Amino acid sequence: MNKNRTLKTETVESFQKALGGQEFAVVVQASGLTVAEVSKLRGLIRAAGASYRVVKNTLARIALKGTTFEGLTPLMKGPTAIAYAKDPVAVAKVLVDFAKTNQKLKLVGANLNGQMLDANATKTLATLPSINELRAKIVGMLQTPATRMAVLLKAPAGQIARVLSAKASKGS
Secondary structure: OOHHHHHHHHHHHHHHHHHOOOOEEEEEEOOOOOHHHHHHHHHHHHHOOOEEEOOOHHHHHHHHOOOOOHHHHHHOOOOEEEEEEOOHHHHHHHHHHHHHHOOOOEEEEEEEOOEEEEHHHHHHHOOOOOHHHHHHHHHHHHHHHHHHHHHHHHHHHHHHHHHHHHHHHHHO
């Protein structure tokens, strides 16, 4: 096997492996972005716990074959890139927010656990709270009753202490 073919095979295998445990992948067209803009986008995506890859379309189609993301193959036309993550909302928010400020980035479509989403559905997904935000809300809801209970239990003891203190100060 020649060197070029070996490199392509390694690219396909590494991309398949990277997509292995993911739940969400979105195809974007990023033509015209400067190196600085792509670097900024990659940083934002990485901070959201996701990955962003530019892979040659023919190699991406081969890598997607037989995976839950196979439905993305028709979207692989022109200069495209794929962002993928376990948390679909976080990466969708990053991409939608970036696309609002930079018209050169366009959402083409996405795949959520085998379910194809168009660009509008991906934008709608970005409006939902992320998994971490939902967890924080649940923890807050669970803590609120306990905090209220502690305040209620503490209040009568505090009132008794104030009454006893007032009686003691009158008696002296």
